[in-house]
Amino acid sequence: MGKSIYFKLLLLLSVFCSAYFRIYQNLAESKQFFWDSMVYYCGPFIFSQTGNGYGPLVDCSKELTNFKFVYLPIYLRILNFHITTPENFEIIWISILTLSVLLVVFCMQKIYGGMSLIMSLFVSIFSFRSIPLYGYISGNISSILYVSTTIGLMLSISNKPRIRDMGIILITLPSLFKIHMILFLLVPFAITKSRDINKLLVLAISPFAFILINSWLYPEEFTLLSKNIAILPYIGDMGVGSLQVINYIKSNLLGVGIPFKSGAHDWLIGPNEIDKVDFLIDYIAYTALLIFVIFRIYKIKFIKLSNNPRIERNLKFSIAIVGVYLLIPRLKQYDMLICGIPTIYLVNSIFLNDGIKKFKLSFKAEYMILLLNTMILGFYNIKGDNYFIYPIILSIFLLTILSIDKIKSDI
Numbered sequence: 001m002g003k004s005i006y007f008k009l010l011l012l013l014s015v016f017c018s019a020y021f022r023i024y025q026n027l028a029e030s031k032q033f034f035w036d037s038m039v040y041y042c043g044p045f046i047f048s049q050t051g052n053g054y055g056p057l058v059d060c061s062k063e064l065t066n067f068k069f070v071y072l073p074i075y076l077r078i079l080n081f082h083i084t085t086p087e088n089f090e091i092i093w094i095s096i097l098t099l100s101v102l103l104v105v106f107c108m109q110k111i112y113g114g115m116s117l118i119m120s121l122f123v124s125i126f127s128f129r130s131i132p133l134y135g136y137i138s139g140n141i142s143s144i145l146y147v148s149t150t151i152g153l154m155l156s157i158s159n160k161p162r163i164r165d166m167g168i169i170l171i172t173l174p175s176l177f178k179i180h181m182i183l184f185l186l187v188p189f190a191i192t193k194s195r196d197i198n199k200l201l202v203l204a205i206s207p208f209a210f211i212l213i214n215s216w217l218y219p220e221e222f223t224l225l226s227k228n229i230a231i232l233p234y235i236g237d238m239g240v241g242s243l244q245v246i247n248y249i250k251s252n253l254l255g256v257g258i259p260f261k262s263g264a265h266d267w268l269i270g271p272n273e274i275d276k277v278d279f280l281i282d283y284i285a286y287t288a289l290l291i292f293v294i295f296r297i298y299k300i301k302f303i304k305l306s307n308n309p310r311i312e313r314n315l316k317f318s319i320a321i322v323g324v325y326l327l328i329p330r331l332k333q334y335d336m337l338i339c340g341i342p343t344i345y346l347v348n349s350i351f352l353n354d355g356i357k358k359f360k361l362s363f364k365a366e367y368m369i370l371l372l373n374t375m376i377l378g379f380y381n382i383k384g385d386n387y388f389i390y391p392i393i394l395s396i397f398l399l400t401i402l403s404i405d406k407i408k409s410d411i
Helices: 005-028 037-050 074-078 085-110 117-138 142-155 163-175 179-191 194-217 219-229 242-253 276-300 309-327 331-336 340-347 350-357 367-375 384-411
Strands: none
Touching: 005 117, 005 179, 005 367, 037 085, 037 276, 037 340, 074 194, 074 219, 085 117, 085 194, 085 309, 085 331, 117 142, 117 331, 117 340, 117 367, 142 179, 142 242, 142 331, 163 179, 163 194, 163 242, 179 194, 179 276, 179 309, 194 219, 194 384, 242 276, 276 309, 276 350, 276 384, 309 340, 309 384, 331 340, 340 367, 340 384, 350 384
8 A cells, every 4th residue: 555656756746835835834923823723721720710711712812812622611620720830831732743743653553553653644744735743733732632532442452352342432431521522432333343322322322421510510601601612613713624615505506595704714704693593493404414324334344345344444433433534514624533544544455446346337436536545644734624534434334335335236
């Protein structure tokens, strides 16, 4: 997989382009680095001073003009980073963040094999026009949370039940901070034995129970948090995930409801009242997508994709991870860290190559594989190109399940 000259040239081009567009250009334009990091410092700090951590954070840091704290009330009390100075905090935070990225890549390389650690690092950071690199320099906590997720994924493939159980617990833990990360339980779900499914279901409920406990213990603060989260779609902070795509199709193409804003990130322009019916339509469509993806992942549990046990497991892992990225409602740059290796593995697998050949297209399967590699690893810098990420992931997922169906029908 990693030995192709074309593969390496694409990656090399992406590295050089990223060095310019993501780093040098930021420096030249005097843009801020690690901007999200101060949110975790300032939210709890302002809470300790005023009793309200969900208001504007600019009084704590001038860099946080358009930022608010959007995490559960319990974290205002336990994230006591303000015991040190902001300068020391940023140094510590960046060090932890860097170590976390390396640990995440190490875990993914151990799960998949096939590529060297350096190649795995490059694919993880520079895939999808280097969005994961941008996620790292945002300073968001997600890179740290993904350490727990990837260690959990690594343990979940163990033959020992206790280690597997520890793995799925570690996969669950980040969802107590960011609820969408509970979707990664679909990865062990794709390979787990039937007797372990009940454990996964119990753990899947845990972040929702944690939210309810927070709403009961801190009702006033929870109301403020709910307002901050509810307004995210209308201030241009929904990323490029499933809810953004659903809303775009519904409002821009079908002309129904209020379109989400993009790129503004200004808390002052949100509507005074959110159209609850309009929001409900988005979530009904999302629920349909959720059911479809879970159903397809469930089906692959019972399908033999390879005679090689490790390849079989890696294929199912990859399909499930791609499915998870289809489901993340608010897909941001810092969520993309573990997407590169699974998509590259899947796209370059013999299984997918054989599946595409069975469609008897007018062009060679190799051309389709070449195009997908280019979309994943190539660097293109045009307006709105972040929005290509979801269609690429969707294309890979649909192409994979259609290949599975085609191969099954020909047996």
